[in-house]
Amino acid sequence: MADHYRRFRVISEETRQVVDSPAERVLREGGAVADHTVLVSRDGREYPIADSGAPIRDGSGTVLGVVLVFHDMTAERAIERRLVQSEDRFRGLQESGIIGIIVADLTGNIVQANDAFLAMVGYTREDLAGGRVRWSEMTPPEFAARDAEALAQLAACGVASPWDKEYICKDGTRLPILVGAAMVEGSGECICFVLDQSERRRAKDELRRLNDVLERRVEERTAELSEVTLERAHRQIERHTALVAAIN
Numbered sequence: 001m002a003d004h005y006r007r008f009r010v011i012s013e014e015t016r017q018v019v020d021s022p023a024e025r026v027l028r029e030g031g032a033v034a035d036h037t038v039l040v041s042r043d044g045r046e047y048p049i050a051d052s053g054a055p056i057r058d059g060s061g062t063v064l065g066v067v068l069v070f071h072d073m074t075a076e077r078a079i080e081r082r083l084v085q086s087e088d089r090f091r092g093l094q095e096s097g098i099i100g101i102i103v104a105d106l107t108g109n110i111v112q113a114n115d116a117f118l119a120m121v122g123y124t125r126e127d128l129a130g131g132r133v134r135w136s137e138m139t140p141p142e143f144a145a146r147d148a149e150a151l152a153q154l155a156a157c158g159v160a161s162p163w164d165k166e167y168i169c170k171d172g173t174r175l176p177i178l179v180g181a182a183m184v185e186g187s188g189e190c191i192c193f194v195l196d197q198s199e200r201r202r203a204k205d206e207l208r209r210l211n212d213v214l215e216r217r218v219e220e221r222t223a224e225l226s227e228v229t230l231e232r233a234h235r236q237i238e239r240h241t242a243l244v245a246a247i248n
Contacts, residue, residue, distance in 0.1 A: 009040040022053035023066045048073040100194035106151055108136025120196050122170035138167040154190055158183045
């Protein structure tokens with residue numbers, strides 16, 4: 001019987017070393033076994049599996065055989081790999097300092113924040129730990145309605161489309177930001193990215209200032225041209241009048 005079950009080649013997921021098949025373990029130990037291993041097929045393909053085995057006994061307790069159950073874990077392992085990759089990407093983004101990232105609840109608390117976010121708003125880790133960094137209190141009243149729309153989106157869809165708003169920083173200044181949010185399933189919390197829009201705001205203000213300057217210059221030039229045109233017309237009328245007088 002043992003020779004029959006040795007046709008299964010099973011290796012450890014961690015060490016990649018060949019391990020006993022569950023059938024051999026059941027026959028040797030006399031009881032049920034379970035493990036997570038890798039089953040190697042005849043053509044060399046590998047399948048991560050959850051394997052288990054149990055003895056089949058007759059009325060006297062003699063082992064007549066073994067029942068084996070192999071559950072293919074390929075899909076589960078793929079999900080785990082994607083999750084690890086996603087966590088690595090998120091961790092890299094969080095630590096990059098490029099963008100502010102917070103974990104917040106829907107009542108106004110910020111429970112986690114990266115250094116980039118804290119630098120944006122001027123708060124410290126001590127402020128965060130002490131519960132003094134609340135998005136609801138940092139939001140000016142005129143943005144409350146837009147925040148309410150985002151909260152409704154989160155409740156209905158689990159995500160909120162990015163929206164423009166401002167935060168009141170610790171020193172009282174206002175920070176223009178772009179915010180996006182997604183719920184963390186089953187936690188009642190959401191992960192938010194916070195993008196500093198200060199440079200964009202300054203660029204827009206500078207563009208508006210330059211446009212105003214240009215408009216004033218156009219108006220001034222138009223006025224100058226109008227004066228020149230009137231002066232030329234006046235001189236032409238004078239010459240015409242003098243010519244008519246000479247003829248008469």
